[in-house]
Amino acid sequence: MASAFERIREECSLGDSTLHIEPIPLQARCEDCQTVFMPERFHFVCPSCGSRDTTATQGDTVILESIELNSNATDATS
Amino acid sequence: VTKVIIVNRDVSAVAQLKAEESRNLMAQQGTLVVNLMSSPGAGKTTLLTALARQLNAIARLGVLVGDIATDRDAQRLAQLVPAVQLTTGGACHLELPLVERGWQALGMPQLDFLFIENVGNLVCPSSHDLGEHLRIVLLSTTEGDDKPAKYPKAFRTSHVLVINKIDLLPHVPFSVSAATADAQAIQPNLAVFELSALTGEGIDALCHYLLEKQHKLSANFQTAHAW
Numbered sequence: 392m393a394s395a396f397e398r399i400r401e402e403c404s405l406g407d408s409t410l411h412i413e414p415i416p417l418q419a420r421c422e423d424c425q426t427v428f429m430p431e432r433f434h435f436v437c438p439s440c441g442s443r444d445t446t447a448t449q450g451d452t453v454i455l456e457s458i459e460l461n462s463n464a465t466d467a468t469s
Numbered sequence: 470v471t472k473v474i475i476v477n478r479d480v481s482a483v484a485q486l487k488a489e490e491s492r493n494l495m496a497q498q499g500t501l502v503v504n505l506m507s508s509p510g511a512g513k514t515t516l517l518t519a520l521a522r523q524l525n526a527i528a529r530l531g532v533l534v535g536d537i538a539t540d541r542d543a544q545r546l547a548q549l550v551p552a553v554q555l556t557t558g559g560a561c562h563l564e565l566p567l568v569e570r571g572w573q574a575l576g577m578p579q580l581d582f583l584f585i586e587n588v589g590n591l592v593c594p595s596s597h598d599l600g601e602h603l604r605i606v607l608l609s610t611t612e613g614d615d616k617p618a619k620y621p622k623a624f625r626t627s628h629v630l631v632i633n634k635i636d637l638l639p640h641v642p643f644s645v646s647a648a649t650a651d652a653q654a655i656q657p658n659l660a661v662f663e664l665s666a667l668t669g670e671g672i673d674a675l676c677h678y679l680l681e682k683q684h685k686l687s688a689n690f691q692t693a694h695a696w
């Protein structure tokens with residue numbers, strides 16, 4: 392993703408724009424005992440009760456959080 | 470002047486929505502869409518050939534075959550079932566728009582099963598929803614039993630694990646129980662089938678499972694439709 396952004400930055404004249412990537416650790420929740428755990432080695436069996444009914448709650452998607460625009464020029468829309 | 474635009478959206482949200490639409494559309498027609506993933510050479514085409522031989526007499530099948538180049542796999546399958554080759558032209562996985570074009574090239578027939586043979590690759594295909602109802606990951610005994618631990622996402626996102634080439638078990642250092650245990654730790658709901666697509670051993674159980682899934686899919690839609 393970082394190298395793709397570099398290409399786009401150069402090709403689309405995005406100046407000195409930067410891409411800030413914040414890794415979110417993988418986290419899961421047990422649907423039986425509600426324990427929240429970090430699945431080590433991607434093991435999704437609940438470490439506290441052994442249940443197989445668990446759901447990933449974060450860290451398994453890519454989210455575009457925000458875009459920050461800096462400008463010294465006059466705002467074109469105003 | 471600094472302006473912050475809060476987006477806070479999953480980058481794959483649009484692709485997921487399209488996949489969901491396609492999944493519903495196929496379900497309405499009673500077509501169970503199956504996405505078959507594996508490393509190159511695990512036996513995807515051989516498995517589809519074996520399944521087609523068994524299911525042809527009782528169900529309407531169609532196959533879309535993904536490859537980077539050549540239409541050899543589609544040619545192999547076309548002797549048995551309507552098959553269309555999807556050539557990615559270098560890409561390492563299939564995406565929904567290419568699948569939709571393949572489905573149109575097939576003539577959009579009324580099917581019970583649409584099998585999609587993904588590009589041989591255990592990494593990228595697992596990140597792309599093709600609008601399938603069932604994702605099968607195929608692992609052959611010649612590849613080594615550590616594949617689930619090394620490529621967790623392929624196993625995490627699948628419904629079914631097929632362990633192929635069990636006829637070679639006496640000759641290769643592959644532990645079915647170790648591979649199964651690792652895969653089910655990663656995806657606790659994974660259904661596991663051990664078979665040899667070449668000899669036909671174990672194919673019956675998988676056919677039975679697929680037929681049951683297809684019956685459920687079409688029964689669900691008929692119920693929903695009647696309401």
